[in-house]
Amino acid sequence: MIRQPNRRHFLASGLAAAAVWPMLGSVRAAQFETDPFALGVASGCPTPSGVVLWTRLIFADAAPSPADAFSFAPAPQFPPIDVAWEIAADEGFARVRQSGIVTADERLAHSVHVQVEGLEPDRWYFYRFRAGDALSPVGRTRTAPAAGAENGRFSFAFAACQQYEQGWYSAYRDMAGRDLDLVVHLGDYIYEKSYGAGHVREHGTGAPSLLFEYRDRHALYKSDPDLMAAHAAFPWLVTWDDHEVVDNYGQDASPTDRRPEAFLRRRAAAYQAWYEHMPVPPLAAPSFEALRIYGHHRFGSLLDVTLLDTRQYRDPAPEAPQPAEMSRYTMLGAEQEAWFDRTMQESKAKWSIIGQPTLLSSRDLELGPGTRYSDDGWDHFRSARGRLLNSLRSADRANPVVIGGDLHCFYAADVKAEDQTLVASEFVTGSITSNAPSASAFETVMAENPHLRFGEARKHGYCLMHVAPDQARVELVAVSDRKDPAASAAKFQEFVVLDGMPGVNRV
């Protein structure tokens, strides 16, 4: 609970703060029994002139980590709180470049999303928040290179699938110590359920369906210090997959809730909690019945990252589709498909990174002459995949590289059109922690799908991509043991994609 402001404290901290934070005169004083910044800070969506800063004030009776520490179940009435922010060119905040005050309130779980503008391109910045007598940790972020800048290198990590109970986030601790420009998260940031056995820690609550339950789940994941460190170290771009809402949902349908009205209420709660916990731009008029998250992010003349939403607009998959029906199924929805076409046509960058949650390439799961495909992935939406690949081909994109997650295996693949033309290169990251498929299922996949040039199902970690004008180099990084909180991490495989030559090359 927030204590009532104490007048003596107000005077003392107000004066002290005023010297450092010129704008704090109007910030309401408040003291907190626990650190309101216990979920850390984050930044995202960098542009040449700006970035989004994020935090969420949290009021708990206990320090974060036990699952029930964040329970909002009784819906306590927390007042609105003014939060001051500043962003500086140096870590000591001697050269503050922008600052301001925003009011965080209960309607959006006291989350803060600040769209900063007026920054210099391709620079490191440092940012922090203050509320009452509490100061946040310092985050570091980087603006994108200017449009058309002749930038020669760019490094980013991509990650997915971080079931909290199935392992520690040592992969993020390793990532936070690297020299990166960006992190891209490809979905399954939270899991709605307790999958698997041999947990190292517990959600402590069942599957969420109401807003406060999704908020609690996000807060629990965000309370992890290694995840917090990776957010504080770099700007992130994020898209979602299914577990942010419920396993295998599509548009307004869920396998576990067949009543669209009830499911859409649950989905809106999940989308709202996701927004409240992600470093995405502030919404002018928040409505969570729909939330546009797909987008195109430019990083000078060298690369751009196009992030897709394959969940919100997909056609719910019937169990036994007729081939004629399948041709009209959409994974992205008509609007996002048209937007993707336009984006690819207009993009001039040397490398086009296309981030989507799963494997774009086909993956036959049946050993021998027959075929069997997942009904949750692109294989179930083959005509939609064909349209996406046509879009890449007709735009004559020089170097499309698809990145994904979802499958809890690492894959490197040559992406082929139906006519077997090599169209793009693809890398799927293994999970940060989530359980891998069985060895036999994985062996079948590798035996049946020669275009999957490499696979690894026993390791957990993430991928790095180092982009240069002549090549994109991809490192696959694994932790020594996801069940060990002190695990180390190391590269175990490396690939390059050469300029103008789609296809993955093992180093």
Ligand SMILES: [Fe+2]
């Ligand atoms: Fe996953």
